[in-house]
């Protein structure tokens with residue numbers, strides 16, 4: 183099958199009126215007043231996903247992580263392009279991949295309008311670029327947080343990160359640098375944040391059945407993140423600053439703080455945890471909620487005078503919005519427990535060029 187047959191069969195779809203999509207040298211999207219919000223994300227085999235990753239899930243995720251960036255900007259999706267490097271032609275794979283991709287594209291009225299398809303000698307890579315529309319004056323920037331603002335997050339945190347860890351443990355079981363006996367002799371303390379080694383030892387100490395059950399409960403949040411487009415649109419009317427959480431709450435909030443020149447306090451007891459994360463030792467839940475990547479929830483700041491407004495918005499959107507902290511003077515993130523004591527060992531999140539970035543991070 184030639185490159186052009188692949189494009190015709192898998193990527194050419196009937197297009198909405200007013201858009202020239204796949205098939206010419208460029209796509210044409212109608213110009214509108216306002217600004218284009220443009221974002222791109224690259225997913226590489228061996229780094230972001232493994233060779234045997236489920237193609238339908240990959241299709242969803244490749245677009246979802248980009249739509250999440252539009253959401254964080256308060257933009258409305260208009261279309262996307264897809265760069266695909268394939269190591270082989272596999273019709274079943276492409277069918278499943280486009281199924282996941284188009285289901286999400288249709289749900290958010292964000293058509294595939296173009297792309298590039300090529301053969302790869304170094305595994306599969308997927309590059310998606312999305313285009314969204316936003317009123318430039320209303321775009322949700324990282325800069326803009328004000329001292330005294332409340333810090334809010336949507337949904338629940340930590341599930342995706344725990345799922346990644348459980349998948350890792352399945353392929354490379356280990357106890358970290360601690361033996362199981364050492365962990366048992368040094369149990370977690372309530373209100374502590376678990377260390378990396380403690381988490382690894384804790385996972386290794388679970389039975390295969392416990393690991394599997396926990397994976398089944400947390401994995402949907404890793405595989406099928408839901409971009410918070412409607413929330414972003416609403417926030418563009420009143421939030422001071424926003425970001426989507428891709429690398430961990432502490433790290434991504436840190437970007438807001440850097441851009442806004444302020445500091446923040448997070449309240450550990452207020453972090454929104456799924457039912458699955460409420461069932462695990464709290465120090466583990468705290469670590470994955472504070473530092474876990476791949477959440478694709480929005481973190482935003484808003485004046486304290488708008489609390490009721492945010493609460494009403496949460497019920498209107500049927501999406502939990504939780505007040506997790508406050509913007510304050512300074513330049514860093516501190517985390518406090520319910521008694522106002524400061525927690526130590528706060529995880530910083532994921533950095534592709536950091537130590538943890540050296541290996542595959544995602545299934």
Ligand code: ADP
Pocket residue numbers: 189193203204205206207208209263264265266294295296297298299
């Ligand atoms: P060109 O050589 O002018 O770049 P191509 O032959 O690469 O054009 O692509 C032909 C058409 O198919 C273009 O409209 C391009 O946008 C589209 N296309 C190619 N690959 C993809 C893809 N993976 N997804 C969507 N559209 C694609």
Ligand code: MG
Pocket residue numbers: 297298299
């Ligand atoms: Mg081309």
